[in-house]
Amino acid sequence: MKLEEIFLREIVLWRCMRALGCVLLFQHFVSMGVCTIYRTVVAEGVINPLTILANLSTSWVMPAKLLSLTIPAICLILLARVHINNYAVSAWIPMYQWQSWRRFFTFKVQLGFSMITGACVLLSSFYTSLALPTFPQVFVRCSAEDVLCGPRKMAVICVGMFTGISYSMKYFLNNGNIITPAPAHPRKLQLIKSSLRMQKVKEACNTYGVSSFSLTCTVFLCIFASVVMCLSGGGSFPDVMHILELQLVMIVILSTLLLVTTLSVFSNILNIFLSEPIEIPLTVDEDSTSGTEEDSWRLCHTLSSSGLLQxxxxxxxxxxxxxxxxxxxxxxxxxxxxxxxxxxxxxxxxxxxxxxxxxxxxxxxxxxxxxEELPQEPPKPVEATDVNKNEVTKPPPVPxxxxxxxxxxxxxxxxxxxxxxxxxxxxxxxxxxxxxxxxxxxxxxxxxxxxxxxxxxxxxxxxxxxxxxxxxxxxxxxxxxxxxxxxxxxxxxxxxxxxxxxxxxxxxxxxxxxxxxxxxxxxxxxxxxxxxxxxxxxxxxxxxxxxxx
Structure with missing residues (x-):
C-alpha cells in the first residue's frame, strides 16, 4: 500500500470524523439552543428565564430532538465528502480566462456544487423547523388545506440555494479549498474558540455573499417568489398579507445566519484537524525487510510524496x-x-x-x-532525398x-x-x-x-x-x-x-x-x-x- 493511501485511510479519515463530531456538538448545543430561544421568546412570547432554561435543557436531552440531529449529520457527511475529495495544498491559478469556466462545468465540480447546495437547503429547512414548528421540512409533503406551506418552502429553498451557491463559488473557483498548516499551532480548542468569534462570523458572512445588502435582496426575492407562488396556487389577498409578515423575514434571516455560521465553523474546524502537524519517525525497525522499507512510514519517504502528506x-x-x-x-x-x-x-x-x-x-x-539559458537541442537534419535517392520537393505535412x-x-x-x-x-x-x-x-x-x-x-x-x-x-x-x-x-x-x-x-x-x-x-x-x-x-x-x- 502506498504512503498516500495509508495517510488517507489512517489519518485523514480519522481526523475528518473527529471534526464532524465537533461540528455536530456545535449543532446540538449552539444551533438548537438559538432556535429554542427564538421559539420561546419570539414565537411563543415567553420571556421568563426559568422557562427558557427549561426549554433549553429539554431540547438538549429529549430523545426526539436528539433523533432530529440525523438531518444535520447527513448534511455534514455530504459536506465532508466534498471537502475530502477536493481539498488542495496550493492555490489554483488559471492560465487563461476560459479555464475558470471550464473548471466550473467539469463533472467533479458540478457534483460538488449539487451536494453542497442540497446540504445547505436541508440545513436551512432544519433550522426553520426548529425555530418555528409550523414551518414544514422540505421533504415533507404539504397538505391541501395549508396554502402557505408551498411559499414558505420556496423561501427556505431560496435561502439554502443562495448560501450554498455562494459557498461553492468561493470553495471551487476562489481557492477556498486550500489547507495550510498553521505557522504556530496552539491547542485545537483555542483555534476552535477563535473561529467562533463574532468577527469571524462577520467575515464568513461577507465571504459567502451573505452581507447586509445581499441578505436584504435575498429576503425580498424569497418573499416575492413566495407571493407569486401563493397567487398562482389559488391563494387570496389575505394569504399574501400573511406571507408579508415580519415573522417570515425574521425566520429567513435567522436560518441564513445559522447556516453561514455552520459553514464557517465546519470549514475552520476541518482545516484545523486536517492541518494538525504529525511527527514522522526518522528510522525504522531493524527487522524491517527491504520490500516493505520502500513504503515504510519514514520521514525520507514522506518527503518524496505529494499533496498534504508532503x-x-x-x-x-x-x-x-x-x-x-x-x-x-x-x-x-x-x-x-x-x-x-x-x-x-x-x-x-x-x-x-x-x-x-x-x-x-x-x-x-x-x-x-x-x-535562453537552457541547453538547445540541435535541429534535426531534413533529408533531401527519399528512399530511392530522388530529390524531395514536397514539404512535410504540418502536424x-x-x-x-x-x-x-x-x-x-x-x-x-x-x-x-x-x-x-x-x-x-x-x-x-x-x-x-x-x-x-x-x-x-x-x-x-x-x-x-x-x-x-x-x-x-x-x-x-x-x-x-x-x-x-x-x-x-x-x-x-x-x-x-x-x-x-x-x-x-x-x-x-x-x-x-x-x-x-x-x-x-x-x-x-x-x-x-x-x-x-x-x-x-x-x-x-x-x-x-x-x-x-x-x-x-x-x-x-x-x-x-
Missing amino acids: LLAFWDLKTLASADPRSLLRRTQIFTISQPGGHPRNWLGIMNPSLNLVRKFTDRLRRHNCP LKERLTKIVMSLKRYPIFSYFLSELPDATNRSIFAEALPVIWAVEALGDLVAASFTEDKFGIVQRNIPDILMAFVHLQKMVDSVGRVSVTRRASTSDNCQSDQQLRKALKLSLRTSIYIVTTTFGPTVLEMPVSGECRSKLQSYLEFKEA
Whole structure:
C-alpha cells in the first residue's frame, strides 16, 4: 500500500470524523439552543428565564430532538465528502480566462456544487423547523388545506440555494479549498474558540455573499417568489398579507445566519484537524525487510510524496530542524551514522529530497523566464532525398497540433476571442510560486540543520554537502530576484483576494536570505574556501559583509 493511501485511510479519515463530531456538538448545543430561544421568546412570547432554561435543557436531552440531529449529520457527511475529495495544498491559478469556466462545468465540480447546495437547503429547512414548528421540512409533503406551506418552502429553498451557491463559488473557483498548516499551532480548542468569534462570523458572512445588502435582496426575492407562488396556487389577498409578515423575514434571516455560521465553523474546524502537524519517525525497525522499507512510514519517504502528506512532512522537518529544545533528541538522530557500515542514511534521506525539491523549483522558474539559458537541442537534419535517392520537393505535412495553434493565434486578433484565449498576466509564474510553501520549509530546514551541524555533527557528515546546498540556495535566489524584477506584481483585475502567490514569493525571498545569513554567520569566512562557483563565492562574500538586505 502506498504512503498516500495509508495517510488517507489512517489519518485523514480519522481526523475528518473527529471534526464532524465537533461540528455536530456545535449543532446540538449552539444551533438548537438559538432556535429554542427564538421559539420561546419570539414565537411563543415567553420571556421568563426559568422557562427558557427549561426549554433549553429539554431540547438538549429529549430523545426526539436528539433523533432530529440525523438531518444535520447527513448534511455534514455530504459536506465532508466534498471537502475530502477536493481539498488542495496550493492555490489554483488559471492560465487563461476560459479555464475558470471550464473548471466550473467539469463533472467533479458540478457534483460538488449539487451536494453542497442540497446540504445547505436541508440545513436551512432544519433550522426553520426548529425555530418555528409550523414551518414544514422540505421533504415533507404539504397538505391541501395549508396554502402557505408551498411559499414558505420556496423561501427556505431560496435561502439554502443562495448560501450554498455562494459557498461553492468561493470553495471551487476562489481557492477556498486550500489547507495550510498553521505557522504556530496552539491547542485545537483555542483555534476552535477563535473561529467562533463574532468577527469571524462577520467575515464568513461577507465571504459567502451573505452581507447586509445581499441578505436584504435575498429576503425580498424569497418573499416575492413566495407571493407569486401563493397567487398562482389559488391563494387570496389575505394569504399574501400573511406571507408579508415580519415573522417570515425574521425566520429567513435567522436560518441564513445559522447556516453561514455552520459553514464557517465546519470549514475552520476541518482545516484545523486536517492541518494538525504529525511527527514522522526518522528510522525504522531493524527487522524491517527491504520490500516493505520502500513504503515504510519514514520521514525520507514522506518527503518524496505529494499533496498534504508532503506538506506535513516538510513542516515536521522544519520543526525538527528548529532550535526548539523539544526537537533536540530527534535532531541528534540526523547526525548519526549506521552501524555497521558508517553511512549517513538519516542525513541523506532528508537532504536529497529537500535539495531535489529546491532544484526542481529553480528549473521550473528558469525554464519559463530564462529559456535562453537552457541547453538547445540541435535541429534535426531534413533529408533531401527519399528512399530511392530522388530529390524531395514536397514539404512535410504540418502536424494537426501546429495547425490548430495557428488558428488560435489568428483568432486572438479579434477582441472578443482575445479576452478568452490570451494568457493572463504572469499566470505561469503565479502558478509556480503558489506551490512554493514546501520549498520555503525545505530551505529553512536545510539552513537550520547546516547551522546546527557546526556544534552537533560529531562525524562531519554534513560538511561535504554544504557547497551543494549553498549553490542551490544562491541559484534559486538569483531566479527569484530576476522573476521579481520582470514580472507584473500588481493586478487589479484578479479575482483572488488573498494573493497567496505574492505572499509566498516574498516569504521565499526572506527564507533564502535568512538561511544563507545563518550559514555564513555560523561558519564565517570558511565558506569562501568551499568548492563553489565564482558567482556563488561572490554572493557569499556579500553576505559575509552584510550587504544583502
